[in-house]
Amino acid sequence: MVWSGVSVVAAAVFLLAGCSHEAGGEAEPEAPDSGQQQEDVNLPHSGAPAVEDPIEDTSAFETDICSVLTDEQLDRLSADVAQAEPDPENDIGPTCNWRTDTRDESFGGSLLTTDGEGLSSSYENAEAGGSELFMELDPIDGHPAIAVDLNDGREDGYCNVSVGLRDDLSFYLGLDAIRDSSPYHDDPCDAAYEIAEMAVETIKGGQ
Numbered sequence: 001m002v003w004s005g006v007s008v009v010a011a012a013v014f015l016l017a018g019c020s021h022e023a024g025g026e027a028e029p030e031a032p033d034s035g036q037q038q039e040d041v042n043l044p045h046s047g048a049p050a051v052e053d054p055i056e057d058t059s060a061f062e063t064d065i066c067s068v069l070t071d072e073q074l075d076r077l078s079a080d081v082a083q084a085e086p087d088p089e090n091d092i093g094p095t096c097n098w099r100t101d102t103r104d105e106s107f108g109g110s111l112l113t114t115d116g117e118g119l120s121s122s123y124e125n126a127e128a129g130g131s132e133l134f135m136e137l138d139p140i141d142g143h144p145a146i147a148v149d150l151n152d153g154r155e156d157g158y159c160n161v162s163v164g165l166r167d168d169l170s171f172y173l174g175l176d177a178i179r180d181s182s183p184y185h186d187d188p189c190d191a192a193y194e195i196a197e198m199a200v201e202t203i204k205g206g207q
Contacts, residue, residue, distance in 0.1 A: 043117060043167040046124035049144040054166035058111060060206050065094035068109055068171070068199040074098075077195070078183040079105050092172075105157075105177035105184050107192070109199055112162075112170050119164040122148050137161065137193060140200045147189045159188035161196045171199055 044050050061068050066084040074081045079100040087095040093113035099106045115121050126134035126148065133152035137145040144164045153159070157177040162170045175192040177184035184191035 044120045044123075044164075045117075046120055046127050048118065048120040048123040049164070051118070051143060051164045051167050053142045055169075055203055056166070058165060058169065058203060058206075061203055062094050062111055062113065063088070065109070065111065066096035066098075068096065068202050069098070069195070070202060073198040073202065076198070078191075102181070104179045104182035105175065107173060107175040107195060109174075109195070110172045111165075112172055115170075116168050118167050118170045119144060119146060119162060120167070122146060122162055122170075133159075135189075137189075140193075140197050141204060143200055145193065145196065147192070154188055157182060157185040157188050159192045161189065161192040163196050163200055165200070165203065171196065171203065173199065 064086075065088060066086045069084075079102070081098050082101045083099050085097045085099075087097065090110065091114060093111045093115075095108055095110040097106065097108045112118075117124075122131070122134070123146075125131055131148055131150060133147060133149040133154070135147040137147055139145060140163050146162050147159055148162055149158075149160045157179070158175065160172065160174045162172045164170050173192050173196040175184060175188050175195065177188050177191065179185065
């Protein structure tokens with residue numbers, strides 16, 4: 001059975017739950033204002049790279065998260081997207097879930113506004129041994145990128161890619177292609193990277 005896009009994004013919830021908030025106390029219940037870092041956190045930390053060309057204003061995509069992928073970009077994919085479901089109130093931040101006609105794959109994209117630490121929390125979690133999958137990828141248009149997950153599901157067609165938009169904000173793309181019939185099954189991280197690359201292109205174009 002194919003996991004839904006909601007399950008894809010749930011992985012990010014578990015990932016964030018294993019990060020610095022465990023050691024430093026409870027997470028703040030409200031997301032930080034767009035473009036502002038949490039005052040009590042020095043970013044980046046835990047070996048995360050600084051974002052040299054930060055995208056300061058992401059507000060348009062925070063209010064319309066599914067617009068991070070345009071129709072033209074979706075048409076470029078090997079799979080036909082049937083629907084996009086926005087989830088602007090998701091606990092991790094504004095989220096969109098996309099499903100394909102065949103339901104051989106689904107993917108979810110999120111702006112991780114609640115965490116407020118960008119890629120630093122993922123690096124910290126990996127440093128503490130909390131990520132079975134942690135792999136630095138080529139930057140996307142100058143923005144640092146990683147493949148990351150609590151469990152390494154690549155052989156099953158599952159991969160997450162996170163891209164640093166600012167030191168305090170990352171874009172997360174979780175791809176589920178567990179059916180053998182999916183064109184993304186054999187290399188889900190490459191597919192997740194490709195989709196994240198499109199999203200960054202759109203977000204940067206909206207500055």
